[in-house]
Amino acid sequence: MLEDDRITFRQEVLLPALLAAGVTPEMAHLTVQRPGKQPGRDPKIVEAYATMTAAQRDLYWEMPPALLVDAALAHTRLGVELLDTGANDADGRLLAGSVAESALLSARLAFFDLGQPALAVQAFVIAERTAELADDHGLAAAIAAHHAFIPGFAGQESEAHSYLEAAHAHARYAGGPMLRSWLHCVTAEILARTGQAAASRDRIRQAEDSMTTSGSDPDWLDFFTPDRLPGFAGNAALLAGRNSQAVNRLNQALERIGSRAAKQRSVLLLDLAAAHVPDDPDHALELAVQACDLLESEPYVTAYQRIPGVRRALAGAGRDTRLVERARELPLSLSERG
Template identity: 45%
Template structure:
């Protein structure tokens, strides 16, 4: 075996994996860029790229410039700069990046429905707005490091407690607490060195993932969620945690899927599945196939949606023990995804059977999903107005007990089934009262 002469280039490997590219695919892309530039291919092959990633070789300058071009990232983000080159790198334009984020959230065309006060509530909490800048980089910062040893287990303990609270706590206060804890983790990671750094990065990825889930699924704020997913993904790279990387990419795919952009969601799923070939639990792969199934169902590709459900079921048979943080998926959730896929194909009988099983399987750690399952059952029974109305009213009851932004969205999507009927008018009144009551709550 060749001797490792350089540190493993995890940044380059992660960027390749996040695009779902094999060694052969990225090699071919480099060759294409060289041909386009009129340069001669001097024997580059897939094994060369592999050796760059594991530290046996350092990319020559003629390859480095093409890696920057095809990956769309600066050389520093791809691990292509030597320590001497990093030392003369200009400081990051943090203020410029913050202004870009602010404009994205508060511009007239942001499409998120947030005014500036809402952004302040989301970011600030207890004066968190000045701390947005650390989200922009996880790079070690010697200037802010101190001699204290960071305890990753203590940080992870709080992440674990917040994750447990997710199923029973109001979303907004928990989001603010999780966001603050993610900010803390970024600061700690930038000061961490040695063996603690990888463990702390993994815990930070869990925290950022939880924060993003709250922002997207509970509070319906995709722009905030996307930034937090970016932090989570960067942290998985620092940790070398393929399972978490797959989970973050899978969650990120929901953003374009919900936005009716399956073409942007599919590459994220493909990249996530690439990570699962690195010793990841089959349960993670099963969940990813369920995510892919929902992406295809929303795109109207019913056959592809059901094919992914079959793959999900096959994977879950191989290992029923998920990672600790994968508390959002189990056999019951598989039935829920399967029911949604059956709805997409118009098989309402199959959908009802799957969704009934999902409803029975819901536990205390999955109560938020009840409103979604009930709304889908209303769709499956749409030919019976009374039955559909009953399921939708049960869904609203569930939202009173366990608020879930995605659940309300699903109820509203199914509401047209009731038309101008008495049931429809009553449901509208209940939805209006629910949303008005929530708007009146402190911090909403």
């Protein structure tokens, strides 16, 4: 029975992920069908795998995403091969949780950094399945909320709502103030993107209130701090057409953001540029060029995807030429995505 579970897991979850990652069909099928000798539930191996997962999480803030995604996918693949899906002991749950974290990192890199949603979806499938095996509600909440961004960015409200509902349901059983606040922030952004401005503002208020709730947050929640909340609030206000409010919140975010968050800084600068276009297009242009300067050394597709909107707004003000020229100097493989 346990071996049947392993075969099903490899065929339905691992194989599509390997193919999406660019592994040749022959090698992917070989990996799935011939896993080789399993090391069992060796606590030393489980601990080593968890340590490597944490190290890659830290590397996210330092390494080029195109390099790290290969390592993260390989680490996820290794974890799946180590995992006996039928096990229900402490080491098994720890390993499953580490695999889920690794798959989540792979998905984040694929979608937010590199703009490869198909690969991200496959990584999310692995993350969701292994978080379930780990019986980790907090991790399951984070995975579901991240997954919601894919349909949310595409304007697919119903599908995004389903993932957000699942995320908030899991969060009732685990997580602390930062996880709760972040979930409300994600929900606010997706609501704003789907034209629900009033509901989005209400979620921002709930995100602020959640900061004062009790509980403890996991180590892997390193992608959100209180300093990030004004950025979400500013983006939600911008999407709702409340430019003055957006400017205030985005300036707060830029003042507070940490030194490791260069990727997010480029996003904030482009959002702030968009907010300034109606009243100060010259300043908006300068902010957009600053963002491009950051993107030269810290490529980030989520920021690149904001450039066309700023460019169109500046074109209406007759000031888009310099931004067009600057964007063309960015790495071609990424700039073409915008």
